[in-house]
Amino acid sequence: MSETWAIIVAAGRGRRVGTDLPKQYLKLGDTSILALTLDNFFKHPDIDGVLVVIHPDDEELFKHECPEFINKARIAFGGATRQESVLNGLQALAKTNPNVVLVHDAARPFTNHDVITNLVHAGISGKAAIAASPVVDSLKQVINNKITKNISRDELWHAQTPQAFPFDLIRDAHIATNNLENYTDDAAVAEAFGHQISIVKSGKDNFKITTPEDLIQATMVHNNNNNNKQTKELNMESRTGFGYDVHCFEEGDHVTLCGVEIPHSKKLKGHSDADVGLHALTDAILGALCEGDIGTHFPPSDPQWKGALSDQFLIFARDRVLARDGKIIHVDVTIVCERPKIGPNRDLMVAKMAEILDIAPSRVSIKATTSEKLGFTGREEGIAAQAVATIQLPSTD
Template sequence: MSGTWAIIVAAGRGSRIGSDLPKQYHRLSDTSILALTLDNFSKHPCVDGILVVIHADDEELFQRECSEFADKVLTTHGGATRQESVLNGLLALESTRPDIVLVHDAARPFTNHDVITNLIHAGTSGKAAIAASPVVDSLKQAADNIILKNVDRNGLWHAQTPQAFPFDIIRNAHLAIKDLSKYTDDAAVAEANGHQISIVTSGKENFKITTPEDLVQATMIVNNRQTKEYKMPKEHQMESRTGFGYDVHCFEEGDHVTLCGVDIPHTKKLKGHSDADVGLHALTDAILGALCEGDIGTHFPPSDPQWKGALSDQFLIFARDRVLARQGKIIHVDVTLVCEQPKIGPNRELMVAKMANILDISPNRVSIKATTSEKLGFTGREEGIAAQAVATIQLPSTD
């Protein structure tokens, strides 16, 4: 599998906009709505690929109005209904087979990156989730413009996109439905196949451009951005940080070593106050370094008896939670183990899965490598194991 892909549904005709030109190709200032949507998703660090579902008649339009993305995204043709178009997109990704798929309307170009991130997080946890905003206006049921009754708005939400799913769940759900025309969104298709859908709160900025009035509002937003009158709220601005960690433990008598959360049979074990997991220790230090919050010894001093024999995954969980507590996210981690023995290769996939589970991120954002020191130094003499780690995180901007 290959990370997170976005399916941008852009095969509709958009007749309510009052034009023969499909609305996704209307320009807001000098950029088409579809190009703005593609730009937004292409700039999200956790989106690994984009597939655009276009109408068979719109090849030339797409090439002209989204020329900067023509060589950067995949395209396929849509069907007679929206859900058929989504199914075509899912089938076009069969060979790529992403972990997570985000299905999104082309006419929602202003989706907040935090919403996308939270949806991906839900999908990575094996759950389906949609962006939605709570209903805040009073609701009335009427006939012939006469109010019949009030409708309780508690628990009511405006469904939006993106809608996030583990790929296999939403593909199988679409294939299981004989008449997709009965369903207005992908969440309904998944629900019809017995899947629960959670909600990620989104805002009014994630509106769908549908009417001429929407087009005017969207044009004003784009113009304000271009003239720098529009500024993203500081709480939504993110900055990237990178931290480095290093750790080493010597061998002592034993029958296994614990590396990156996995017990590996060996003729020795690593000596340490805790379980001496040199990989997790280095990575914990890398994350804490990116946070500028000291190192593992600061928070878990070896002089403290409560950490004697402790599993090192709790140290990494602590570092992970410190990132989350500051409204940040872990983008990528990379651990290099330096040793002659034991062999890391046969255990690498299990280590990646273990670390991804601890950090609550996709396995395709976890790298574990191994090397030797060519028989040089203490690792070459098989006296111990060293580890280096790099962690990339994002935190709300403080500038």
């Protein structure tokens, strides 16, 4: 299965912004710049994991200013230069060995999701690509305060981040390149190693916060984004989806229900881990989105899903809601079986589903019933599950 990780480089000191606090920990409204950047990548459905590279002295500062990401983001410590920090991040991902990695500046919190999507697709296809915006101002060469040459802007672009690469390509380039401090970005390192770099068009909203003027602009953009978000929330519509799933028993010693392994004299048969609760709920969320069903996105004929944990299916559905600026309001799962008994495991199951969906346990309901010895569940030939999901999406009317 293709896996994409983002490395957020946040180990710099950011002196040019004119504050004692490193700029990535300055706040826009109530949220630090780094937390906004991390949130943007965690909410993108094509990003499977995020590693943040911080300064060794900033561990407590990170915990204080980005508390919601302490257990979500992986952490590595930076080096003396930006490129050394990137290399440390790449080496920290060596065991994970993702197919694609995006390297991004912590001080660019407003990257458009379409730009990230296009970069991920470039990386998956085996290409190296960077976000960039075309130069629009006239360019002059100046010596001793006098214009000596006009420079055509037709083929000039401002290099930005994220920068996307097949993981092995950029890791090997960093390891093999001497004097990393001479390179200002990862694309330059890859080029020095002989690789061609493509462009994904971005915009001025993907600017890097570097100076006090940038900080003022970022505050204005953030406030405008919040106002737009509040307007969207006033125009949200509620949707409800229903899901149903069945799996039969086979020889085994436990069943997996709602993400929790429960000891039993048999197990459920299926291409994945056969978690009927999570399968039904995934279908319910996809149904509310009108985006097909679990088989559409994860066909049982595909060998990569053999034995797969079903939490990744539910995470996919959750992220599809977030990608459309939606919210999961409430989920309700009913398990139908004679055995095993659900009651003793209900609290664990609720906690696990709340964790997967990143919502409060008070928004998760799990119930159990029997079929009074009737039908295949009554004969203890398998387990069925029904699920209802209530979500909110911005109205399209």
